[in-house]
Amino acid sequence: MRYQEIRAEFDSKTITVYQAYNKNIALSAIKYQKFEKPFSFNRMTWIKPSFLWLMERSNWGNKSNQEYILAIKIKRECWEKALSLGVLTDPDKEVYSSGYEWEKQFREAKVHIQWDPERTLKGGKLQERTIQVGISRFLIEEYNSDWINEIVDLTPLVKKMSLLRKAGKYKEVKRFLPKERVYPLDEVIGNRIGLR
Incomplete structure (x- = not known):
C-alpha cells in the first residue's frame, strides 16, 4: 500500500465525502440537498473521503457541533478540479522546489490539501495517510450549487455503529462500513498533491 493515497467510496459519476455538523446546519442540508x-x-469547509477518519474526528458523532454525520456525493469531475487546484498545507520537498514557492502558492490557493493518518475501526493511527480537502470561500458557493449530487444523513447508522462498537462488536460494525477503495487519479494531479 502506498503511503499517501485516496481511498473512497465512488461510482462512475460521484465520489462520497463526509462532513459532521450541528443539528441546524445538517437538517437544513438534508432537506434542501x-x-x-x-x-x-x-470560511473554508473541509471534506474527507475517509469515513473512519471522520468518525475519529467527530468521536462517532458525539462531539459538540458534530452530532450529525453527512455523506455528500459530489461529481467526480468537480472533486478532480478541487485536487488540481490544491496546495498542500506543508512544504513537501517532493512537490515544491523551495519553501518560498510553496508559500506563494499557499497564499493564493483556493483549495488546501492535508494528509492525515488513516484510522482503524478502534481509532488507532495507521501508517497510511488519507486526504482531506479544504474548499476556500472563493469556491464554496460553486461547491454548494454545482458539485453536490446528493446529501445523505448517516446519523442514525453512525449511532447504531457507535453502540455496537462500544459493545465490542467490531465484526458487526464492519458490515456497515462504506466500501472504500483506491481512487484512480491522473498522474499530473497526483504529483501536485503528493500522492505516493
Missing part, C-alpha cells in the same frame, strides 16, 4: 445559513460561506 444543499447548504443554507447558518452554514458559513465565508
